Amino acid sequence: MDVELRHLRAFVAVAEEESFTHAAAELHITQPALTRTIQQLEAALGVRLIARTSRTFELTGPGREFHVSAQRLLADLEAAVQAARGSAVFRLGFSWLLPSPWAQETAARFTEATGMPVAFVRCDHPATALQRGEVEAVVIRSGQPDAELESVALFDEPRVVACSRRSPLARATGLAWNQVPEWPLVINTATGTTQPSLWPEATSLTVVRTANYDEWIESVAAGVGIGIVPDIAEHRNTHPELRFIPLEGAPPVTVRLALAPRLPRGIREEFLHAARPQKPSPA
Numbered sequence: 001m002d003v004e005l006r007h008l009r010a011f012v013a014v015a016e017e018e019s020f021t022h023a024a025a026e027l028h029i030t031q032p033a034l035t036r037t038i039q040q041l042e043a044a045l046g047v048r049l050i051a052r053t054s055r056t057f058e059l060t061g062p063g064r065e066f067h068v069s070a071q072r073l074l075a076d077l078e079a080a081v082q083a084a085r086g087s088a089v090f091r092l093g094f095s096w097l098l099p100s101p102w103a104q105e106t107a108a109r110f111t112e113a114t115g116m117p118v119a120f121v122r123c124d125h126p127a128t129a130l131q132r133g134e135v136e137a138v139v140i141r142s143g144q145p146d147a148e149l150e151s152v153a154l155f156d157e158p159r160v161v162a163c164s165r166r167s168p169l170a171r172a173t174g175l176a177w178n179q180v181p182e183w184p185l186v187i188n189t190a191t192g193t194t195q196p197s198l199w200p201e202a203t204s205l206t207v208v209r210t211a212n213y214d215e216w217i218e219s220v221a222a223g224v225g226i227g228i229v230p231d232i233a234e235h236r237n238t239h240p241e242l243r244f245i246p247l248e249g250a251p252p253v254t255v256r257l258a259l260a261p262r263l264p265r266g267i268r269e270e271f272l273h274a275a276r277p278q279k280p281s282p283a
Contacts, residue, residue, distance in 0.1 A: 003041060005077075007038075007041040010023070015070075047060070049063035071131065072133060072262055075133020089116065090110065090118045091121045092118055092136070093121045093123040093126055093135035094120065094121070094126075095122070095123060095144065097230075097232050097236055103120070103139075106118075106275045109273075110271050110274035121134065124191065126138035126146040130260050135260070139255065140256050140257075140258060141254065142193065143193035143198075144193055152259075152272065152275075154275060157231060157254075159247050160228075160230075160233070161226055161245045161246070162220050162226065163244075164242070164243070165240075165243045169243075172245055174247070175246070176247075177247060180205075180247075181204060184224065185205060185208065185226060186210060186220050186224055186227045187209050188227075189210065192213075193253045194227070194229070206225070208225045221239050222241075
């Protein structure tokens with residue numbers, strides 16, 4: 001028996017839901033029918049994909065590997081169908097503020113070269129979004145949780161200090177990098193680029209952890225501590241309680257681009273060309 005598209009969709013649904021009952025509901029089929037489909041797939045492959053008892057559910061080693069491959073195959077199929085219909089869109093993922101005007105200029109250059117529009121997609125976990133085929137590329141910054149993705153460096157962003165307008169720092173002309181540990185530091189653990197490991201010798205560093213950018217900005221605005229962010233936050237900030245001051249001697253944040261391995265070579269090269277900073281034309 002050949003492996004069919006319905007087998008792949010059934011297996012991916014079960015693997016992601018970790019439940020035959022929930023997967024069957026998502027696929028709008030009965031649970032017995034879903035069970036038979038998975039059994040047919042395992043028979044066709046000659047391996048057991050799911051180790052299931054009445055109380056536990058777990059993918060086997062081959063099951064985990066096949067899950068990744070099946071996700072990519074389904075994503076490739078979807079992209080091919082969209083392209084055939086003339087509705088292909090290049091999805092650029094980001095977990096925090098997109099550099100401006102880089103994002104808009106990149107999208108314009110790419111669309112002009114290929115005719116393919118660019119959609120901006122918010123994703124808190126870029127590596128997962130790439131693996132699942134939810135986006136074609138992601139923008140990441142050094143220091144972010146997914147910064148270990150294989151990627152291409154584009155350019156650097158300076159860091160600045162964010163503080164409450166009531167903080168004594170709000171009236172300062174700047175802060176030195178080695179003075180940061182003297183202040184409580186608010187960290188965004190989800191998408192932040194500044195982590196305590198940047199001050200390995202600072203034994204007295206007080207860290208306040210937040211789970212996302214909204215919590216981070218409200219905590220800094222309330223005076224819980226200071227924050228260290230790329231300077232784009234200063235240009236895009238609308239919070240009336242925040243102030244930004246220069247940060248002297250800080251290592252820059254590198255903006256990087258990671259692309260899905262499944263991208264056709266031509267599309268990959270066109271987007272990389274569009275994304276790289278453009279050299280000014282000679283006068």
